[in-house]
Amino acid sequence: MHSIPLQRLNPAIRLVVRGFGSSEQEVEAVASNLIEANLTGHDSHGIGMLPPYVEAFLQGGLKPNAHVSTVLDGGTLLRLDGNAGFGQVIGHEAMDLAIGRARQHGSCIVALGNAHHLGRIGAWAEQAAAAGLVSLHLVNVVSRAIVAPHGGADARFGTNPFCAGVPLAGRPPVILDFATSVIAQGKTRVAHNKGELIAEGCLIDDQGRASREPRFTVVPPFGALLTFGAHKGYGLALMCELLGGALAAGMTTRDDDTSKRRILNGMFSVLLDPQALGDRAAFEAEAMAFLKWVQASPPREGFDGPVQVAGDAERASKALRSAEGVPVDRTTWTAILAAADKLGVGARRVDEAAGRA
Ligand SMILES: NC(=O)c1ccc[n+]([C@@H]2O[C@H](COP(=O)([O-])OP(=O)(O)OC[C@H]3O[C@@H](n4cnc5c(N)ncnc54)[C@H](O)[C@@H]3O)[C@@H](O)[C@H]2O)c1
Structure with a gap:
């Protein structure tokens, strides 16, 4: 395990992503999103995803320089196709469109299908929150099935993440973002x-x-x-597959197309402007008072420190890792270098850029 300072990691990862033939804008979007996942403590969705992305690209399952297309425009209801493009670009474009509609009409429901891996879903709730919008996201994963249903003995669906974001004046947004499996697959x-x-x-x-x-x-x-929480997490995972997969993407894990390696996500999102419900200030005052009340609970034995709110852990990790660098284990780094070689970038150049050669 070694730590790579941000000023080294940034150019090294951009070098690898350029190997996909991506536009500079795409290089920026993919590299910064992956590094942000590492900074927020979610190494499972950070730079370690580059090797599977390279496999998906080489087998035609991931299409660089693709953009979102609108399949159906119902004003406050959008059906979008990600064209198997980088989820880091597709997710951002989809949220941009939805944010515009929610600002105009007060809310927007988005059904996004066929996006390659959308990474840390919290990034999309953060984008909506930065625009002052509450959001909900139910996501399915079309790849090799990896999670067993409650009571089942084999894998039938993906780690189907659920995410919700609430922006509040006077404090950072509350961002709840987790896989419905006990742990994310990347963590294994x-x-x-x-x-x-x-x-x-x-x-x-x-x-x-x-x-x-x-x-x-x-x-x-x-x-x-x-799944986490026995039948409860299983139930939420099922809803992610029904709404994110069957409804939004028109594609569930059942379709199990193993002809090429890829990780596709379907995402059902709801964006809402709290002001559209009448009184944003009253909502925020009530929410802030509730958070204060919850966090006043005395710390229980076995827990260090005060009660936290969703989003706190990621902010604390980001502050620490921005200062101290991103820890990367040897196997992950070796796999990234091998992936860079497959793209014709040259492992040595990447190692040098990261200050390791
Ligand atoms: N794109 C995909 O296909 C896909 C699939 C699965 C997971 N993911 C992503 O993987 C990432 C990691 O998921 P995970 O399940 O490992 O997350 P996790 O188990 O680390 O849970 C993270 C959530 O719990 C909150 N949290 C952590 N500690 C807390 C505490 N003490 N008190 C209150 N809240 C606390 C965090 O703020 C965050 O909202 C997520 O970003 C998720 O979107 C993506």
Whole structure:
């Protein structure tokens, strides 16, 4: 494990992304989104995604320089196609369109299909929050199934994330953003790369038995991750598949097209301007008072520090890692260098840019 300072990581990752033949704007969008995921503490959705992106690109599952197209424009209802483009670009463009409509009409529902991996979904709630909008996002993942249904012994769907964002004057937005599996799949990849075991209760092996070995979600024979909160997390994952997948994307994990490697996301989003419901100031005053009340709960034994609110952990991690650099384990870095080589970028140049050669 070593830390790469931001001023080194930024040019090194941009160098790799240029290898996709991306426009400079796309290079900026992809690199900054991935690095932001690392900064906020979600290494599972950071620069370690570059090797699977390269595989998807080489097999035709990811299309650089693609943009969102509007399939249906119902004013406050948008159906969008991501054309298998980089989720970092597609997600931003989709939110831009939806933000414009929600500002104009007070709300907007967006059905986005066929986006390549949208990364950390919190980024899209943050974009809406920066425009003063509340948002909800239910997302499905069309790739190899990796999560078992509650009571099932094999994988039937993806780690289907749920996310909600609430902007409030006088404090950073509340951003709740998580996978509906006990842990995100990328976290098992990170653990596998580090040679660590996973906590109990997160996964099952290829026979449906409880296991702590991350390999069962990384290399065959595959087992499955479990959903969080037993039937409750499973129920939320199901809704992500029904709304993000069947409704928004017209595509569920059942379609299991393994002809090429790719990670497609479908996303059902709702954006709302609190002012459109009447009184933004009253809503914010009530919300702030409630957060104060909740956080006044005395810390329980076994927890260090005061009660947190969703979004706090990411901001704390970002402050720390911006100052101290982003920790990257050797296996992940080696895989990034190998991926750069496959793009014809040259591993040595990337290593040099990162200050490691
Ligand atoms: N694009 C995709 O296909 C895909 C699929 C799955 C997950 N993801 C992303 O993976 C990322 C990681 O997901 P995860 O499930 O590992 O997240 P996680 O388990 O780390 O949970 C993160 C959420 O919990 C909040 N939180 C953390 N500690 C808290 C505390 N002590 N008190 C209150 N709130 C707290 C955070 O602020 C955040 O909202 C997310 O950004 C998600 O969008 C993406």
